[in-house]
Amino acid sequence: MTTRTIEIAVxxxxxxxxxxxxxxxxxxxxxxxxxxxxxxxxxxxFNNIGGLKVRAPVTVSGVRVGRVTAIRYDPERYQARVEMTISANHDYLPADTQASIYTAGLLGEQYIALEPGGEDDVLVHGSEIYYTQSAFVLEEIIGRIMVNMTTH
Amino acid sequence: MLGPLQRLGRWGLGVFERLGRGHLFLLRILLSLGVAVTRPRLVIKELYSVGVLSLLIIAVSGLFVGMVLGYQGYITLVKFGAEEALGSVVALSLVRELGPVVTALLFAGRAGSALTAEIGLMKTTEQLSGMEMMAVDPVKRVIVPRFVAAFISLPLLAAIFSAVAVMGGYFIGVGLLGVDAGSYWSQMQANVDFYKDVMNGIIKSLVFGFVVAWIAVFEGHDTVPTSEGMSRSTTRTVVHSALAVLALDFILTGLMFGDI
Known part of the structure; x- marks a missing residue:
């Protein structure tokens, strides 16, 4: 075996x-x-983020525009604080956009869906999304239905 | 009464002496690493016998491991109606565990034993002493190129193993069992994190490459210069490498993924 062949093989x-x-x-x-x-x-x-994880997708009408970058609990507001990064080319979201946590499929991962509002001001770096809707927790809903059924 | 105690003590001393010699030898290797840069041809020649010649067994094993993973993953997942997740099951088990570990075990059997036998025979036939007589440092001329070649080869082989195995899982899952090709890849990309999974797998294979290369060259250099001693060293290379790789894998997995 010549050196050349060996070198080519390596x-x-x-x-x-x-x-x-x-x-x-x-x-x-x-x-x-x-x-x-x-x-x-x-x-x-959010009052309750359910099973939302860091790096979960952020979507508008189902189109992915960003992702969740940090989740922590705010001890002053007693709420979960969710930070999300939205890519720079989606800079047209109105300031009164609503954020909701939904589940992809029955057992799938959870994601944040944004629904654009009607204001002229747009979301910029550091803005807060004021209108939020917590994750859907099955036990809570069942509990409410049970209470409704027993009180009537 | 004191007889068994004395035997235990002698055994313990022997173990520690070998451990000490192994570390001193490693120190000598690390201090002579410069020769790999000044004489790269020596390393390339060893890369051929250690890496290129191991390519076939690694690729074939990878293909079969991937195909088996595809089958077993599908059989389990289809019970839960989650066969779309096959891609992430196959890829995660490969890049995190099976790729580095199985490659290291195969590599110890295929290349590590060969390195030990080669160096051991050189010592038995007094070629190493002959080099010393000619003022050639055998550690620089013989040991370091083999050590470096084994250390470089293992991560590359582990990457090839994982890549081939992912394709094997694809052939079985998508080609034979009818999982959707799009969800195979998209589930994989959604659940495999580059830094957490792929990088940690590469770190694992680097550690395994270091340990297997070290054990192989040390056993060869430390062999008892008889035919029986050589056969023992070769066996020890495979056994000790396998044990070290599996134990280290447990520790590394605990460090890397334990905080979830």
Whole structure:
């Protein structure tokens, strides 16, 4: 085996290994989502976020426009504070936009749906979304129905 | 009465002595690493015998592991009507665990044992002492290129393994069992995080590559220069590498994914 053949074989091996890594990064994982992180951040307070997770999608009419970047509990307002980053090309959302937490499918992951309002001012970096609707918690609804049925 | 205690003590001393020699040897390797930069040809030659020749077994095993994962994942998931999640099941188990671990085990059997046997035979036939007589440092000339080649090869092989296995799962899941191709890939991309999953898998394979390469060259260099000693060293390389990889995998998994 000549040195040249060996070197070519090693070259192919290294190229294959890097191609494997590239495929794992681009095709298998979500690295493409990390690239366009430029956007503006808004926050909203929810009474109950259900099973919402960081990096959950933020959608308008079902179209994905951003994602949840941070969730923490605000001890002064006794509410959950959810921060979301919306990509910069969706800078037309009115200031009175409503944010609701919905579930994709019966057991699917939860996401935030934005419903644009009618104001002329738009959401900018650091704005708060005032109109929010908490996650749908099955036990709560069943509890309410039970109370209604027993009181009548 | 004191006999068994003495035997236990002798055994313990032997273990610690070997551990100490192993670490001193590693220190010598690390101090001589520069030769891999100044004489890259030596490393390339070893990359061929360690990496390129392991390619076939890694790719074939990857394909079959992926196909089995596709089958088993589908059989379990279809009970819950969640067969669309097959892509994320296959990819997560591969990039987090099976890719690095199975590759390291196969690599220890295929390349680690060969390295030990090669170096051990060099020592038994006194080639290493011969080099020293000629003022050639055998650690620089023989050990470091093999160590570096094994350390580089394992992460690359693990990446190839995972990529081929994901394709194997695709062939079975999408081609044979009728999972939708779009949801196979989109579920995968939705649930596999680049930093948390893929990067941690790469870190794992780097650690395994280091440990397997270290054990293989040390066992070869530390062999008792007889035919029996060589067969023991070769066996020990495979056994110790497998144990070290599995134990380290447990520890690394606890560190990386334990906080969820």
């Amino acid at each position: 070259g192919i091996f290294v190229a294959l290994g890097l191609a494997g890594l590239f495929m794992l990064a681009m095709q298998v994982s979500n690295i493409s989502e990390y690239r366009n992180t430029d956007g503006y951040t808004v926050h909203a307070y």
